[in-house]
Amino acid sequence: MNKPLPNSFRQGPDARGRFGQFGGRFVAETLMPLILEVEQAYEASKTDTAFQAEWRRLLTHYVGRPSPLWYADRLTTHLRKGAAPGMGAKVYFKRDELNHTGAHKINAVLGQILLAKKMGKTRIIAETGAGQHGVATATACALFDLPCTVFMGATDVERQQPNVFRMKLLGAEVVPVTSGAATLKDAMNEALRHWVANVEDTYYCIGTVAGPHPYPAMVRDFQSVIGEETRGQMMAAEGRLPDALVAAIGGGSNAMGLFYPFLDDEQVAMYGVEAAGKGVETHEHAASLTKGRPGVLHGNRTYLLQDEAGQILEAHSISAGLDYPGVGPEHSWLHELGRVNYVHATDDEALAAFQLCSKLEGIIPALEPAHALAYVIRQAPLMPADRIVVMNMCGRGDKDIFTVARHLGVQL
Amino acid sequence: MSRIAARFAALKHEGRGALVTYLSGYDPDPATSLAILRGLPGAGADVIEVGVPFTDPMADGPSIQRAGLRALKAGATLDGVLALVRDFRKENAATPVVLMGYYNPILSYGVDAFCNDAAASGVDGLIVVDVPPEEADEIEPQAKANGLDLIRLVAPTTDDARLPRVLAATTGFVYYVAITGITGTRSATTADLAAALPRIRPHTDLPVCVGFGIRTPEQAAEAARIADGAVVGTALVDALAASLDAEGRAKPDTVRKVLDQVRALAEAVRGVPSAA
Numbered sequence: 141m142n143k144p145l146p147n148s149f150r151q152g153p154d155a156r157g158r159f160g161q162f163g164g165r166f167v168a169e170t171l172m173p174l175i176l177e178v179e180q181a182y183e184a185s186k187t188d189t190a191f192q193a194e195w196r197r198l199l200t201h202y203v204g205r206p207s208p209l210w211y212a213d214r215l216t217t218h219l220r221k222g223a224a225p226g227m228g229a230k231v232y233f234k235r236d237e238l239n240h241t242g243a244h245k246i247n248a249v250l251g252q253i254l255l256a257k258k259m260g261k262t263r264i265i266a267e268t269g270a271g272q273h274g275v276a277t278a279t280a281c282a283l284f285d286l287p288c289t290v291f292m293g294a295t296d297v298e299r300q301q302p303n304v305f306r307m308k309l310l311g312a313e314v315v316p317v318t319s320g321a322a323t324l325k326d327a328m329n330e331a332l333r334h335w336v337a338n339v340e341d342t343y344y345c346i347g348t349v350a351g352p353h354p355y356p357a358m359v360r361d362f363q364s365v366i367g368e369e370t371r372g373q374m375m376a377a378e379g380r381l382p383d384a385l386v387a388a389i390g391g392g393s394n395a396m397g398l399f400y401p402f403l404d405d406e407q408v409a410m411y412g413v414e415a416a417g418k419g420v421e422t423h424e425h426a427a428s429l430t431k432g433r434p435g436v437l438h439g440n441r442t443y444l445l446q447d448e449a450g451q452i453l454e455a456h457s458i459s460a461g462l463d464y465p466g467v468g469p470e471h472s473w474l475h476e477l478g479r480v481n482y483v484h485a486t487d488d489e490a491l492a493a494f495q496l497c498s499k500l501e502g503i504i505p506a507l508e509p510a511h512a513l514a515y516v517i518r519q520a521p522l523m524p525a526d527r528i529v530v531m532n533m534c535g536r537g538d539k540d541i542f543t544v545a546r547h548l549g550v551q552l
Numbered sequence: 553m554s555r556i557a558a559r560f561a562a563l564k565h566e567g568r569g570a571l572v573t574y575l576s577g578y579d580p581d582p583a584t585s586l587a588i589l590r591g592l593p594g595a596g597a598d599v600i601e602v603g604v605p606f607t608d609p610m611a612d613g614p615s616i617q618r619a620g621l622r623a624l625k626a627g628a629t630l631d632g633v634l635a636l637v638r639d640f641r642k643e644n645a646a647t648p649v650v651l652m653g654y655y656n657p658i659l660s661y662g663v664d665a666f667c668n669d670a671a672a673s674g675v676d677g678l679i680v681v682d683v684p685p686e687e688a689d690e691i692e693p694q695a696k697a698n699g700l701d702l703i704r705l706v707a708p709t710t711d712d713a714r715l716p717r718v719l720a721a722t723t724g725f726v727y728y729v730a731i732t733g734i735t736g737t738r739s740a741t742t743a744d745l746a747a748a749l750p751r752i753r754p755h756t757d758l759p760v761c762v763g764f765g766i767r768t769p770e771q772a773a774e775a776a777r778i779a780d781g782a783v784v785g786t787a788l789v790d791a792l793a794a795s796l797d798a799e800g801r802a803k804p805d806t807v808r809k810v811l812d813q814v815r816a817l818a819e820a821v822r823g824v825p826s827a828a
Contacts, residue, residue, distance in 0.1 A: 166682040168682060169707045169709075170733075171709075337737065446656065450659060450661065
């Protein structure tokens with residue numbers, strides 16, 4: 141790679157919301173003034189000590205942060221058995237699945253809901269894939285007594301029934317979206333369309349580090365609590381930084397949250413694991429960085445799965461949360477700079493990891509981090525035994541047991 | 553003088569507003585789409601917008617979403633839509649053609665090559681819905697170099713502070729979005745329209761056309777009276793959709809039914825003198 145690397149990987153985005161060529165604000169004029177308003181409110185919130193204190197208070201007493209950093213002893217031992225002598229890295233889990241609502245999504249949702257209140261917005265909308273972001277948003281809206289509408293692809297409504305029911309219990313309206321393949325991409329289209337029609341009173345709470353500026357930066361900043369905690373916890377546990385970080389990538393918010401505080405620590409390698417679905421050599425995957433090319437969708441320029449004519453292709457993954465043909469623009473930038481390695485794991489590998497983790501660690505992971513775990517299972521045995529890997533266990537698998545049972549041919 | 557400028561100048565001379573029609577290119581198939589396109593000027597369309605189908609049309613309602621899907625199924629590409637315009641231009645040199653769509657197919661085609669090919673195909677202007685003035689440098693230099701107008705949307709949410717910036721980045725005509733919403737979902741009231749124009753006029757000498765939420769001949773006439781033109785899209789797309797068979801294929805009277813609707817709109821627009 142011949143292009144000069146920046147002095148810091150933590151400076152983005154620029155004033156236009158760009159990470160290198162990626163990001164930006166590609167929205168219709170109707171939304172543009174509102175996007176600028178969100179940006180202004182977000183910038184002001186950064187130095188608003190009352191805002192920050194309230195967010196931190198919620199993280200501590202409502203979410204249950206800090207989430208533990210768990211040394212996965214049995215998994216580590218198991219992986220060493222299959223490794224060459226002296227090989228097999230120590231594996232830690234950052235346990236964001238223990239958060240209230242069962243995933244990392246709540247971190248950024250609470251920040252955004254506080255922002256929406258500050259902006260005087262009285263309604264919240266969100267898109268959701270696996271339902272984790274929808275549940276987190278519905279939860280925060282219940283807490284703050286705000287009406288909440290969640291757009292969810294009809295396919296996902298079908299495969300994530302427990303989360304649909306949760307959202308309804310929490311008082312949210314769930315709108316099944318039937319356009320396209322009826323998954324996360326289409327839910328986001330519909331949420332954006334709804335927002336265009338309701339800009340006056342509505343705040344759109346985006347679940348990932350994608351969308352128009354300032355969302356990618358804002359969601360990353362809120363999620364960075366994951367990496368900040370990991371840093372301190374790792375220093376306390378091992379007296380040094382980890383050698384590698386691993387996280388699953390759909391839109392990429394849990395990964396950005398873990399990676400961001402470590403981006404300037406050269407010795408820390410990073411792996412973002414995309415969903416390879418039935419294999420990246422097939423057409424049924426969601427590996428936008430591995431197999432896509434740059435384009436513009438949902439307000440930002442980023443790597444997208446698209447055909448030669450620039451039409452967006454449907455993604456596929458067993459995990460509804462990774463089933464998205466794009467990726468956050470900062471990931472595209474880090475990919476082109478080579479700072480983060482983007483790899484992939486298939487549906488089958490994720491299913492195997494899901495089961496292994498349940499049996500060895502007594503932790504049922506969500507299918508999303510099961511992809512990250514699949515990569516850990518592949519890579520840790522190839523690393524020396526004195527190396528340390530931290531994987532973001534960004535969600536718990538309760539919501540996925542029906543999907544997994546179906547794939548394993550088990551009748552519940 | 554560009555075709556767009558010439559057309560609006562002529563209409564001003566005539567003392568009436570423009571009827572601007574929108575249909576998706578390739579909907580429901582290339583041959584029918586071309587036949588409709590060729591019939592539009594005769595039916596009374598003053599400016600023709602051709603939609604470039606995209607899988608994820610974020611600013612469009614269900615009717616135009618479905619039109620896009622029909623067109624994509626029929627093999628629509630940006631390349632194909634340019635070919636459609638070239639075929640149209642063989643018979644018509646005067647009616648302005650504006651392509652309306654989203655950025656990604658253009659980006660994929662290559663912005664330089666696209667602007668060059670669009671101009672060469674007889675396209676006069678572009679509406680790229682998801683490229684706001686903040687991102688104008690993505691396409692503005694190439695459009696300008698090829699003599700293509702960049703028509704921008706002005707929305708009810710575009711505040712007074714922002715308005716001059718948006719209008720400064722606009723050429724050809726201003727497309728005033730009459731409603732806060734996506735295409736074809738609600739109707740604009742006369743009061744909405746009457747309030748908007750005094751806000752825009754002081755900042756621009758360009759013609760102002762009103763769209764999103766104009767369905768009936770009466771609404772079109774009203775919009776064309778208050779502004780310099782009325783854009784009708786979803787109502788025409790709906791007329792087309794209603795004429796198709798159960799499999800979404802054109803029937804023998806599809807072209808006539810769409811053009812009948814255009815004629816009704818044109819009569820209404822022509823029946824009233826414009827304020828401009």
